Amino acid sequence: MTLAVQKLTHYFNHPDDYLYKDVSLKFESSKFYAIVGESGSGKTTFVSFLAGLDSPVAGTINFNGKDIRKIGLTKYRNQDVTIIFQAYNLMTYMSALENVMSALSITNSKHAGDKQYATDLLASVGIDGDLINKNVQKLSGGQQQRVAIIRALAVDAPVVVADEPTGNLDSQNTKEITQIFKKVAHDSKKTVIVITHDQKVASMADVKIVLDDRKFTVKKPRKRVSKLRKIS
Amino acid sequence: MDYIKRAFLYLRRKIGRSLLLTLVITAIMTFVLAGLIIQNAALTAVNNSKDSVGTTVALSANRQKLFKQNQGSTGTSGFKSTNQAIITQKTANKLGSLSNVAAYQITATASVNASSFTAVKTSSSSSSKGGFSGMQSTESGDISISGVSTTAADSNFKNKNYVIIKGRGIKVSDKNTNNVVIEKTLASNNKIKVGKTIKIKNSDGDVKTLKVVGIYQAKTSSSASLATTDPSNTIYSSYTLASSLAGDGGKVSAVTYTLTDSSKEKAFVKKAKKLISSKLQLTTSDEIYELLSSSVKSIESIASKIVWIVAIAGIAILSLILILMIRERKHEIGVLMSLGEAKGKIIGQIFIETISILIISLFFAGIFGNLFGNVIGKQLVNQQTTSTQSLSSGAGAPGGGGAPGQGNTTGKGTTQKTGRPTAGGTSQLSSTLTGSSQLNKLSTHLTIGTLLKLGAFGLVIVGIATLLGSIPILSLKPKRILISE
Numbered sequence A: 001m002t003l004a005v006q007k008l009t010h011y012f013n014h015p016d017d018y019l020y021k022d023v024s025l026k027f028e029s030s031k032f033y034a035i036v037g038e039s040g041s042g043k044t045t046f047v048s049f050l051a052g053l054d055s056p057v058a059g060t061i062n063f064n065g066k067d068i069r070k071i072g073l074t075k076y077r078n079q080d081v082t083i084i085f086q087a088y089n090l091m092t093y094m095s096a097l098e099n100v101m102s103a104l105s106i107t108n109s110k111h112a113g114d115k116q117y118a119t120d121l122l123a124s125v126g127i128d129g130d131l132i133n134k135n136v137q138k139l140s141g142g143q144q145q146r147v148a149i150i151r152a153l154a155v156d157a158p159v160v161v162a163d164e165p166t167g168n169l170d171s172q173n174t175k176e177i178t179q180i181f182k183k184v185a186h187d188s189k190k191t192v193i194v195i196t197h198d199q200k201v202a203s204m205a206d207v208k209i210v211l212d213d214r215k216f217t218v219k220k221p222r223k224r225v226s227k228l229r230k231i232s
Numbered sequence B: 001m002d003y004i005k006r007a008f009l010y011l012r013r014k015i016g017r018s019l020l021l022t023l024v025i026t027a028i029m030t031f032v033l034a035g036l037i038i039q040n041a042a043l044t045a046v047n048n049s050k051d052s053v054g055t056t057v058a059l060s061a062n063r064q065k066l067f068k069q070n071q072g073s074t075g076t077s078g079f080k081s082t083n084q085a086i087i088t089q090k091t092a093n094k095l096g097s098l099s100n101v102a103a104y105q106i107t108a109t110a111s112v113n114a115s116s117f118t119a120v121k122t123s124s125s126s127s128s129k130g131g132f133s134g135m136q137s138t139e140s141g142d143i144s145i146s147g148v149s150t151t152a153a154d155s156n157f158k159n160k161n162y163v164i165i166k167g168r169g170i171k172v173s174d175k176n177t178n179n180v181v182i183e184k185t186l187a188s189n190n191k192i193k194v195g196k197t198i199k200i201k202n203s204d205g206d207v208k209t210l211k212v213v214g215i216y217q218a219k220t221s222s223s224a225s226l227a228t229t230d231p232s233n234t235i236y237s238s239y240t241l242a243s244s245l246a247g248d249g250g251k252v253s254a255v256t257y258t259l260t261d262s263s264k265e266k267a268f269v270k271k272a273k274k275l276i277s278s279k280l281q282l283t284t285s286d287e288i289y290e291l292l293s294s295s296v297k298s299i300e301s302i303a304s305k306i307v308w309i310v311a312i313a314g315i316a317i318l319s320l321i322l323i324l325m326i327r328e329r330k331h332e333i334g335v336l337m338s339l340g341e342a343k344g345k346i347i348g349q350i351f352i353e354t355i356s357i358l359i360i361s362l363f364f365a366g367i368f369g370n371l372f373g374n375v376i377g378k379q380l381v382n383q384q385t386t387s388t389q390s391l392s393s394g395a396g397a398p399g400g401g402g403a404p405g406q407g408n409t410t411g412k413g414t415t416q417k418t419g420r421p422t423a424g425g426t427s428q429l430s431s432t433l434t435g436s437s438q439l440n441k442l443s444t445h446l447t448i449g450t451l452l453k454l455g456a457f458g459l460v461i462v463g464i465a466t467l468l469g470s471i472p473i474l475s476l477k478p479k480r481i482l483i484s485e
């Protein structure tokens, strides 16, 4: 699986006020990416293209070599990508379990209708017992966000895109959730792309991408060995 | 969990919102149903009255013409002739022998006084009606004789307002006999049985013995209270007897010809006109029907206006509510869209929600609408009856209608003082009332047709409102919910 951004250019009003120009980037499976950048630099706009929620002025997003507009944005969102927002991720009239179950049904997941699968996944992030059947509005912010993440990971889509998923969480929750992202990327061989302000989150990523001065810079992670060397 | 299940889950979990929407849709549907019930009742009443009028042509005195003549000639006695009994039996029969006449009903009326018995006194004729009826019962006859060819062809009997309960009705063979049919209350008050004789006194003071061959029962009280005489004091006889009692020398007041075919009406009128004097006039059933149905038709048009106004207002109100409700759900809809749910299915979910609520609302509206329909229907009937009454007595509607004036006020002394509530006017009124009372009866019933119509209206109203409410979804960019507000 590859997700490739090719010659992406975007501006809202005037071509001179572009957010970015001719950006080409490649995202691979089994990797956890973090995108950082100043507020207003265009991170949310960028992931909205990756997630098929919007289209750029120029350039293409190719999923496995195929332009996602050719796939069809709705179909692409349904089958290939899954999105986590900073807030308002859940269907408020449903329980945690129902949220996951309805996502499985909408995306025609191979696990559609499998309550045990959904229950087990939720339990893996501590949503268990009474919690899974409670209305999600009665859960804490951290619990709700964990439900949203489990819903995104439960579906079959190989690409997971998240826009500041931990923005409203305390550091403990942030750490736990970031670890889940990383684990999913590695264990389930998914491509996880997370936008964050949080340097701690960024430092846990396999690849860090900085959006600065209208340019994307890929920072390769330091090798574990070099880390060790530094410590020693 | 597909969109259908999601819809029902939403309705259950957001029960407050569901109830609110149920309330609004029930209110709209109730008004639509009330309108439909009245409309349906009015339409049926028009059709029924058309049936009851049938294809008939009425022969009567040309009142306008006679009235003008009388204004020229001095003296009040001239009024007498404007009221009736200027049709000779010979003319009546001559027209009856024309082709395409299936049957004809000759009517004549007389006002007499009870002699061997006492007339029924009701509160309406003695007090509440004031001087009008009071004068009539004292100064002129307290009994009115309604002469017919057969009672079976009389509109009151045809409409089953009057029913023979003992003995038999007046038949053609009763011509030139003293056989009569009296009302049940009159019979029981005076202990008169079928086969007995009664005595009456006519205006010249002559006493006549009549033979009771049957007893009928007047069922409707509504027309009785509005008519000028208590129906119990109406005695049915052959027209020959009525004519002679009135001193009309065998002349009769009206003849109603029933034709074999409605298409023959014009041809009949054309031929008949050549045979009658200018003092007489012919009124076709179409004309009678027109008069009779106009009041009911106006109810129908009010009702259909109610339906359309409520429908349009309902669409507007419901669209607004749905737009607001859907706007509140924009995050939920954004989540669905981000999961790749098709817009069609999202709107489909909302449709299932509103249609489900519509079905529940239709059930409630069925209960309430029936109640309201009756109340409003009765109100309209009352209003309409009042206006019809003033119209027919005030404007002096033309023609002695198909029905012989049952509550006929032709007492010779009275009419001079009270204006001219003529046979024509009164019978017109009574037939209109028959139509209206049918409306009264009908409005209590909720037909399957009306319910289906209501369902169709509901679907259209809720459908359009849901579509209008869903327009924002079509233009909703899922990206918007990425930017948390």
Ligand SMILES: Nc1ncnc2c1ncn2[C@@H]1O[C@H](COP(=O)(O)OP(=O)(O)OP(=O)(O)O)[C@@H](O)[C@H]1O
Pocket: A012, A013, A019, A037, A038, A039, A040, A041, A042, A043, A044, A045, A046, B483
């Ligand atoms: N629909 C729009 N029309 C016009 N300008 C827009 C629109 N959406 C975003 N922008 C502008 O584009 C720029 C990038 O916005 P974006 O939301 O992508 O920033 P961001 O990097 O996500 O910021 P933050 O870290 O605060 O979330 C901003 O200057 C914003 O004002």
Ligand SMILES: [Mg+2]
Pocket: A043, A044, A045, A163
């Ligand atoms: Mg942002």
